[in-house]
Amino acid sequence: MSLTYFVTPHTERKKKLVIQARARVTRQRLLLLDLLREGEHLTADELYQRAKGREPHIHLSTVYRNLQLFARRGLIDELQLTGGRTRYFELKRPQKHYHAICLACGRTLDFDSPVVERVRQAVEAETGMVIMDVQLRTTDYCSQCYKTRKNF
DSSP, rough: OOOOGOOOTTTHHHHHHHTTTOOOOOOHHHHHHHHHHHHHOOOOOHHHHHHHHHHOOOOHHHHHHHHHHHHTTTEEEOOOOSSOOOOOOOOOSSSOOOEETTTTTTEEEEOOOOOHHHHHHHHHHHOOOOOOOOEEEEEEEOHHHHHOOOOO
């Protein structure tokens, strides 16, 4: 099976990620990582639809299996950005970041905040606990939606 179909500037990095996950390098895994690398917060179904557009023979079960593998191996973050049960996936990044979600259009923007790190350190000092993860999500209106809405 040739991997030339998915040759991008990031192919070697993607191969290393799959190998890091202690999994075989397959076209489907490289494709899913490529789609996740594009930076959007995708549901499993959205990821499947995009993958199917490039690889018509991929199955939804393949997407779910690989998302589970990637999450277990620490390659992706699984997020619940909305109040519902919808889960979103993104490639894990070296820098911790947070999410701002537009209430009107649903657009999700990433941001970092050194203030959150200082709060984490203060809480650890005060409680003696070791904090493993901090999640921050804001709900707001993106500048475009804010301009178009009149009832504020």
